[in-house]
Amino acid sequence: MTFPNVTVIGLGLIGSSLARAVQLHIPGVRVTGYDADARVREIATRIKLCDHITESASAAVIDAALIVLCVPVGAMGAVAAEIAGDIPGDAILSDVGSCKESVIEAVRASLPNVVFVPAHPVAGTEESGPEAGFASLFHHRWCIVTPPEGTDVRAVERVLEFWRSLGAEVETMRPDHHDRVLAVTSHLPHLIAYTIVGTASDMEEVTQSEVIKYSAGGFRDFTRIAASDPTMWRDVFLANRGAVLDMLQRFSEDLTALQRAIRWGKGDELFELFTRTRSVRRSIIDKGQDDARPDFGRSHE
Amino acid sequence: MTFPNVTVIGLGLIGSSLARAVQLHIPGVRVTGYDADARVREIATRIKLCDHITESASAAVIDAALIVLCVPVGAMGAVAAEIAGDIPGDAILSDVGSCKESVIEAVRASLPNVVFVPAHPVAGTEESGPEAGFASLFHHRWCIVTPPEGTDVRAVERVLEFWRSLGAEVETMRPDHHDRVLAVTSHLPHLIAYTIVGTASDMEEVTQSEVIKYSAGGFRDFTRIAASDPTMWRDVFLANRGAVLDMLQRFSEDLTALQRAIRWGKGDELFELFTRTRSVRRSIIDKGQDDARPDFGRSHE
Structure with a gap:
């Protein structure tokens, strides 16, 4: 064999x-x-x-x-x-x-x-x-x-x-199903991470050094993925264009809904989503697909 | 003292x-x-x-x-x-x-x-x-x-x-400057993470179990932040509403630009952004604000 x-x-x-x-x-x-x-x-x-x-x-x-x-x-x-x-x-x-x-x-x-x-x-x-x-x-x-x-x-x-x-x-x-699955679990997350790191780097009122200094508030998590190989990822987005744009459309709709919930002070909607997303993390850990230690096991010496 | x-x-x-x-x-x-x-x-x-x-x-x-x-x-x-x-x-x-x-x-x-x-x-x-x-x-x-x-x-x-x-x-x-800085480095990242985990959970053609199984492609990184306390975060978004909505607007514009670059096959624009974001990660590590080990030092036994 x-x-x-x-x-x-x-x-x-x-x-x-x-x-x-x-x-x-x-x-x-x-x-x-x-x-x-x-x-x-x-x-x-x-x-x-x-x-x-x-x-x-x-x-x-x-x-x-x-x-x-x-x-x-x-x-x-x-x-x-x-x-x-x-x-x-x-x-x-x-x-x-x-x-x-x-x-x-x-x-x-x-x-x-x-x-x-x-x-x-x-x-x-x-x-x-x-x-x-x-x-x-x-x-x-x-x-x-x-x-x-x-x-x-x-x-x-x-x-x-x-x-x-x-x-x-x-x-x-099937190849086509693979491309849809990975558009969700990998390509969209990379696209979002690249975007947010770009957005945070382009502020006038908040300096780049402030963004870096206070990145432990959540931002730093996105910078890991946004440090991935530029050539590889340019190619992925162009090659899987259709599936990526579909998933991006869904993401944008969901983001707009959340934006509206914040603007109108709909706390219950936010709370319901945040409770649901918390359980997804638990499933990933249960299935052995991520480290169970808090904060990815980052050291706090 | x-x-x-x-x-x-x-x-x-x-x-x-x-x-x-x-x-x-x-x-x-x-x-x-x-x-x-x-x-x-x-x-x-x-x-x-x-x-x-x-x-x-x-x-x-x-x-x-x-x-x-x-x-x-x-x-x-x-x-x-x-x-x-x-x-x-x-x-x-x-x-x-x-x-x-x-x-x-x-x-x-x-x-x-x-x-x-x-x-x-x-x-x-x-x-x-x-x-x-x-x-x-x-x-x-x-x-x-x-x-x-x-x-x-x-x-x-x-x-x-x-x-x-x-x-x-x-x-x-200053309190107001704090709220703008944290909207970028913490509140927006949490909002985006909650959204993408929600989006990925709501697919019909891609099952929840597929999303979990193949989450190591990038998605799992977002689930950590999206597992944060729902009450705390509901309150943050409502309390810092103005700054959060401003940052979200900028993010959406940048995402739309990237979406357009993908649709029109503008590889150079993608490559330029992805190269720039990579350097942000390096600065964060240089300033001691994250683990230098690849993949957050996750174990690969």
């Missing part, structure tokens, strides 16, 4: 975590890596991220059993085109992109006959680059595999098993 | 943390406590939160040197009226409310001649109640003191010194 070797293309946070996770959990598997940025390849070589770093995407895939594309979703199509001539006929291609329909379309355009099993590990931090990765990033996190109709069942099972072996929980989903 | 005794009225997260902080840092000072809820008084007695728990607010203040009101901002006026007949002439009254102009007005209505030094420790967790408090909550956090014009300078200095002795950093500010 397991792959004799894995090629990781794109050695940022997720790619470098994947390389480390394979080395930790399935140590017999040879890891080949490539990144379009020469500086990243240099760092990856220095920190011994992979067994082998190649100088081109083509060279990285030439003997590959499993190829995982870990580049921003807007770059998937170009990488697929780049490796089209060298990808082995029996290789399985996968990816880690945060939206799936656009990636499937982009990859299919250059690689119509390759076995492609799209996947999305729902994990990450606000850090970027080859040195930000760590082997346990995927532990107890969900990896959603979104095979388009007609994908070879055995290939899907091998990709599921690959992620399980790295400590992840796995789930399969 | 120090007070021989301190009375804490309201024994929730902040009041109980205050009682514990006094006992830890200035152990000679006697702490008297009162809460309007008999069950809270019972718990406070059982866990030995204070040296003495009284059965009425009046009894709690009768010999007090410093009285700190730790009730929701909407309840400040009623408590002030309740203690009006028993507050000693040389006592200093303070509070911990998240907005200051409305609290000053409410307290002044019943206690026009008492020395009142309003304060706001910018600290907290998403937990509530007498058992949620801990002595180090205020360490390295800012406590903003907002004396109205004409407040006795020596009383202000004693309150500043009191908070310094509990490990807090102190700052003085």
